[in-house]
Amino acid sequence: MRIDGKPEGLRQSMSWLHTWSGLVLGWLLYAVFFTGTLSFFRDEIDDWMRPELHRSVASAETAQLGLDAMQKLAPNATTWTLSLPNARQTAIEASWREPGAAAGRAGTSRATLDAGTGERIEHRETRGGNFLYRFHFELYAMPRIWGRWIVGFATMLMFVAIISGVITHKKIFTDFFTFRPRKGQRSWLDAHNATAVLALPFHILITFSGLLLLMNLLMPWGIQAAYNGDTGAYFSEMRGNRQAAGGGQGAGGRAQAEPGQHAPLASIAPLLAQAQQQWPRHGVGSITVNAPGTARATIELREGGGSSLVNRGASSTLLFDGVSGASRQPHEALAVSWPRATSNVFTSLHLGRFAEPAVRWLLFLSGVVGTLMAATGMVLWVVKRLPERRKLGYTPKGHRFVEVLNVGSIAGLSVATAAYFWFNRLIPVELAGRGDWEIRGFFTVWLLCLLHPLLRAPRQAWREQMAVAALLFALLPVLNPLTGGASLAQSLAHSQWSIAGFDLMMMALAVIHGVIVWWLARPQAAARPAAKAGVRKSTGEQKSGVLATRESGTAAGTAAGVAGASMALEKST
Amino acid sequence: MSSESTSMPQAPSLGRYRVQVASRSVAAIGGGYVLAAMSAAAGALGFQLMGLSRPDATLAATMLSFVLYAIAAMWAFGCASAGRAWSGIGLPAVVLGVLTWWLMRGGQA
Numbered sequence: 001m002r003i004d005g006k007p008e009g010l011r012q013s014m015s016w017l018h019t020w021s022g023l024v025l026g027w028l029l030y031a032v033f034f035t036g037t038l039s040f041f042r043d044e045i046d047d048w049m050r051p052e053l054h055r056s057v058a059s060a061e062t063a064q065l066g067l068d069a070m071q072k073l074a075p076n077a078t079t080w081t082l083s084l085p086n087a088r089q090t091a092i093e094a095s096w097r098e099p100g101a102a103a104g105r106a107g108t109s110r111a112t113l114d115a116g117t118g119e120r121i122e123h124r125e126t127r128g129g130n131f132l133y134r135f136h137f138e139l140y141a142m143p144r145i146w147g148r149w150i151v152g153f154a155t156m157l158m159f160v161a162i163i164s165g166v167i168t169h170k171k172i173f174t175d176f177f178t179f180r181p182r183k184g185q186r187s188w189l190d191a192h193n194a195t196a197v198l199a200l201p202f203h204i205l206i207t208f209s210g211l212l213l214l215m216n217l218l219m220p221w222g223i224q225a226a227y228n229g230d231t232g233a234y235f236s237e238m239r240g241n242r243q244a245a246g247g248g249q250g251a252g253g254r255a256q257a258e259p260g261q262h263a264p265l266a267s268i269a270p271l272l273a274q275a276q277q278q279w280p281r282h283g284v285g286s287i288t289v290n291a292p293g294t295a296r297a298t299i300e301l302r303e304g305g306g307s308s309l310v311n312r313g314a315s316s317t318l319l320f321d322g323v324s325g326a327s328r329q330p331h332e333a334l335a336v337s338w339p340r341a342t343s344n345v346f347t348s349l350h351l352g353r354f355a356e357p358a359v360r361w362l363l364f365l366s367g368v369v370g371t372l373m374a375a376t377g378m379v380l381w382v383v384k385r386l387p388e389r390r391k392l393g394y395t396p397k398g399h400r401f402v403e404v405l406n407v408g409s410i411a412g413l414s415v416a417t418a419a420y421f422w423f424n425r426l427i428p429v430e431l432a433g434r435g436d437w438e439i440r441g442f443f444t445v446w447l448l449c450l451l452h453p454l455l456r457a458p459r460q461a462w463r464e465q466m467a468v469a470a471l472l473f474a475l476l477p478v479l480n481p482l483t484g485g486a487s488l489a490q491s492l493a494h495s496q497w498s499i500a501g502f503d504l505m506m507m508a509l510a511v512i513h514g515v516i517v518w519w520l521a522r523p524q525a526a527a528r529p530a531a532k533a534g535v536r537k538s539t540g541e542q543k544s545g546v547l548a549t550r551e552s553g554t555a556a557g558t559a560a561g562v563a564g565a566s567m568a569l570e571k572s573t
Numbered sequence: 574m575s576s577e578s579t580s581m582p583q584a585p586s587l588g589r590y591r592v593q594v595a596s597r598s599v600a601a602i603g604g605g606y607v608l609a610a611m612s613a614a615a616g617a618l619g620f621q622l623m624g625l626s627r628p629d630a631t632l633a634a635t636m637l638s639f640v641l642y643a644i645a646a647m648w649a650f651g652c653a654s655a656g657r658a659w660s661g662i663g664l665p666a667v668v669l670g671v672l673t674w675w676l677m678r679g680g681q682a
Contacts (some may be wrong), residue, residue: 017650159639160646167647211639221610222617222635225673226627237628337626339633 014164021161022377023402025154027409030374032151034413036136036206037367038129040352040360041505043088045129048502049424050112051485052123056092057494058085058115063268063287065118066092070292071265073111073120074098080289085115086304087357087497092118125435126424131442132417137214140439145217152214159207165196188380195373202366203373209350212343263295266325274327275301275318289322297322357497364505368512375410382406382458404453404461411465412449414513418472419445421506425483463520466513474510477503596655604662605645611669613638618676 038045047053066082069092074080077096084092092113101107112121134140138147196203211218216231223234268287275284285304291297299320319328352363382403389395395403423441427434453461480503481487491499616634621627649658 013651014647017647021646156639156642156646159643163643164647164650208639212636215635215639219609219613219635219638222613222631222638225614225677226617226621226631234628234631237626238632337629339625339629339636343632343636 011168014167018161018164018168019381021157021164023381025157026374026378026381027405028150028154029158030371030378030409031413032136032154033367033371033374034417035132037364037371038417039133039136040364040367041501042129042133044498044502044505045132047088047090047496047498048480048485049126049128049421050123051425051480051483052121053091053112054484054486054491054496054499056085056090056114056116056121057496058090062092062115063272063284065115066094066113067265067268067287067289069113069118069120070094070096070289074109075293077109078291080287080292082113082287084284084286084304086285088501090496090498091115091121124424124429125433126438127435131420131439137210140443148214148217152211152218155207155210155214156218159211162196162200162203162207166200185380185383185386188376188383192373192376192380195369195376199366199369199373202363203370205346206350206367206370209346212346213350262293263297263323265289265292265297265322266299266320268299271299271301271318271320271325275303278318279303279316292322295323298328299325378402378406378410403458405450407453407458407461407465408446408450411462411469412446412452414469414509415449415465415472416442416446418469418476418509421476422472422479425479425485459520463517466517466520470510470513470517473506473513476506593655597649597658600655600658600662601646601649604659604666605642605649608645608662608666608669609638609642611666611673612641614673615669615676618673622676 063082063084066084067080070077070080070082073094074096076099078099078101080094080096082092082094083089092115093110094113095108095110097107098109101109112123113119114121131140137151138144139150140147216223220231223229223231227234272284282304284301286302288300288302289297290300299322301318301320303316320326321328349363352360382399385399389399420438420442423438427437427441431437449465452465456464477488480499481490486494486496486499488500488503490496491503613634616637617631620630620633623630625633645662648661652658652661
């Protein structure tokens with residue numbers, strides 16, 4: 001896309017497309033990446049944000065304690081489900097259905113049980129990690145469908161930006177090993193390339209699977225054509241097969257709901273031992289008891305996948321008679337077709353389902369790298385235009401706009417997220433609607449961070465916000481035990497990995513932000529060498545950037561300039 | 574925006590350039606979506622003839638439509654002119670649309 005209409009190669013036009021599509025929704029994608037990356041630790045965040053749960057320490061008795069508690073809590077329920085503590089969850093999450101309860105989620109009662117005593121824990125009201133998780137694909141304060149469309153559209157552009165980015169960089173692998181530090185614009189370009197290439201498989205995976213997760217909303221036309229618009233029929237055909245593949249969960253439950261004769265439940269320990277043999281790696285994730293307390297009771301054990309989403313997807317199950325404890329044969333699993341296998345693999349990875357801790361951390365780190373890629377891309381947009389700015393002798397409004405938004409949306413989001421966790425502990429537990437106040441606090445802080453760079457020089461604004469974020473993150477592990485949570489020493493000693501993991505993650509975030517502050521504070525960092533490098537390179541840039549410079553201020557025009565400028569840069573190397 | 578008034582000796586192409594960008598953007602975003610939608614519809618029906626079950630055919634076609642969307646978007650900005658951007662996206666969309674219509678009719682007949 002050259003303004004003079006001269007013919008150009010595929011790579012030039014892709015470079016234009018990359019810059020353009022990257023800029024338009026860059027800030028949104030940054031926020032999606034940032035909150036989405038944190039969502040890999042949604043369960044951990046949920047645990048941390050409910051410090052009342054921190055005293056819950058699991059033992060060998062936990063499953064039996066949980067079942068005994070359910071006997072008192074919901075003796076007449078038609079079904080109990082206990083999600084057992086694991087590396088990502090410190091308490092028992094219990095749910096049950098009373099006879100005659102409404103269908104679906106509305107009819108489900110829930111409670112959190114202490115894994116050490118079986119007692120019900122009353123915890124503070126909070127949206128927890130769910131807020132960040134929902135925000136990353138639905139945004140906030142607008143109808144969910146709108147949010148999903150906006151994020152879906154941004155994801156589509158990101159998909160295009162990634163593929164066009166790959167085409168732009170024919171030297172993709174040499175670029176990866178090229179880092180020229182302290183060379184201003186070059187360094188930003190190298191950093192952008194390195195972060196992009198380093199996690200390239202992850203980026204492609206995460207954007208494509210993101211589209212797949214929203215596909216029924218974004219692209220319903222296949223269903224329209226094949227089912228004449230009957231979306232329900234499509235879902236039921238899908239579900240029908242999945243249920244068969246999942247081992248027939250729920251096949252017994254509702255039919256046996258009518259009260260049978262009373263019968264005590266079999267002891268759980270031998271069943272767990274049997275399951276442990278079957279699943280030495282993961283053990284039991286959840287227990288579902290159908291028709292508890294009756295002669296027709298069944299106990300279903302589901303393999304734990306190290307995630308709270310154990311009830312979805314096709315983890316294996318073991319079925320037992322609820323009274324005798326004798327093993328029953330679950331249904332045969334069906335083979336999964338290739339389209340479904342493809343979709344499952346992509347979406348399960350996106351959701352981090354069944355991810356082992358190592359895989360989860362790898363996904364998290366890839367997310368961090370992706371977040372950095374988005375950030376360096378946005379900064380690169382500004383840095384590339386510094387020579388042009390110097391030439392003009394003033395800062396065009398468009399440049400200033402991007403600069404201010406960069407600080408507020410990148411550094412500001414870090415500050416707001418850290419503040420969200422602080423509000424979780426500082427807002428009084430008894431305050432009505434405190435969960436909403438945590439979120440209001442988050443957005444208030446973010447807004448202030450968007451306004452702050454208007455008053456400060458860009459470099460100062462970056463440094464100040466990054467320093468505040470580093471400080472807030474670093475002190476969270478200190479705040480935790482002071483406000484009722486388990487200290488890092490305690491959580492490590494009790495193997496409460498969810499709580500310890502959160503504290504460690506906050507320390508890691510503090511280090512990342514601290515490094516940025518340190519780097520910004522160095523006397524010879526980016527800005528000045530960028531100036532020199534910019535001036536030196538500008539001869540090459542001027543030639544190809546001339547036309548674009550004329551139109552500077554409009555995003556499209558300047559983006560076209562970048563395409564030219566980056567080509568000039570590559571030629572000059 | 575501020576700097577449109579800065580020196581602009583060879584301005585004539587600027588207006589045309591903007592029209593080109595706008596036209597290609599519409600071709601990429603709108604046209605690309607229509608093409609992807611048509612491919613999802615045609616694939617959901619067509620893959621069934623190739624032996625896939627109905628939900629599988631629908632799922633496969635929908636997944637592939639996103640890949641096609643991305644290719645269409647890149648085509649829109651990569652080809653020589655806005656006219657070719659439109660024809661390169663529009664023609665296959667029409668072909669797939671006709672195919673969908675034919676398959677839907679064939680399914681009922």
